[in-house]
Amino acid sequence: MPELPEVETVRLQLLQVLKGKTIDWVEELHKKTTRDTQQFADRLHGKQFVDITRVGKLLIFAFADDSTFLLAHLKMTGQFFYVDHDEQVVGGGHSLDDKSLLHNNWPHKHTRTAFYLTDGTALYFNDMRLFGYLKLVTAREKDTIIKKFGPEPHSVEFDDAAFIARLQKRRVSIKAALLDQSLIAGLGNIYVDETLWRAKIAPDRRANTLSQEEIVSIRRYAKKVLNEAIGAGGTTFRSFSDTAGKAGSYMKKLKVFQKNGQPCSRCGTRIIKTRVAGRGTHWCPQCQK
C-alpha cells in the first residue's frame, strides 16, 4: 500500500488524534517489529506525542521529551489504526464495514504492537508480512537516517542540476533510479509508473540516456502526481477508506498502473505490463519513448 501520499495521509490522520496524548503502556505482540530496539515498551511509558513528521515513506513521531523519537516504516503491509472510545477507527487500508476493526476485537491477528494511551484510547500497528518496523532513536540517530534520503519532488530544496548530474551517472533503467530513495524520495512502484507515463518516458530507458529536458519533465510530473495523490488521500487497489470515507480516491486517476490490456487514454494503444528493475511495470509502448 504505502508510498509517499499514503504515508502522508496516515501522518495527517494520526497527528490529529494523537497530538497531546500520553502513552500509558505498550504491548509487543510480535518482537520482530521492534527488533532493533531494546526495552521498546519501557522507554515509551509516559511519553507524550507532540508532533509527527515524515521523510519519504518514513514516519517520525516526536515526544515532549525530545531525547527519543519513534521511527515507523510501513514497508509493504504496515498499517496504523487508532481506536477511540466510540470505536471510530483512523488508519489506512481498511474498509469501513470490517467488523474486526471494532474496539473489542483488538488486538487482532496481524497486530504487532499496541500502544495504550492514558485516556483509554489505543493505537495499533498491524503488519501482515512483518517487513515494517518501529524503532526508537536519539535525535542524532534520527538525523543520520534522514540524511540518507534524497529530496522529495516537491521540496523547495530540490536541485534540478544535481538530480540531472546524478541520473547521468546511472546506467540502470530510469525506473530503477526513481525507486532509489537516496536519489529522490517518496516514489514507489505505482507513482513511478504514473510519472513516467505523464513524462512520456519508457521505463526501461537507461537513466544516463535521458536529456536534461526529459529529467526536468520527470521531476515536474513526479511532483504533480504526488501532490494530486496526497490531495486524494492516496491510492490503494484493495478496499480502502478513512473515517471520512474519502481516502484512496487517487485510484480513479491512475493512467497505467494495473491498466494492462486497456487502451492508453492518450493514444489508444494497449497498456502493457512488463518486468523492469525486477518490478511489475505498466506503460504505453506507443507514447512512452
Place this chain on the structure above:
DNA sequence: AATTATGTTGCGGT
C-alpha cells in the same frame, strides 16, 4: 496443489 505475484528496502557480493 504448486507456482507466481504483491505496495519496500537492505544486504552481500561483484
Place this chain on the structure above:
DNA sequence: AACCGCAACATAAT
C-alpha cells in the same frame, strides 16, 4: 559508487 539478485514474510490468485 553503482549495481544485481535475493532475502525478509504472509496471503491471494492463477
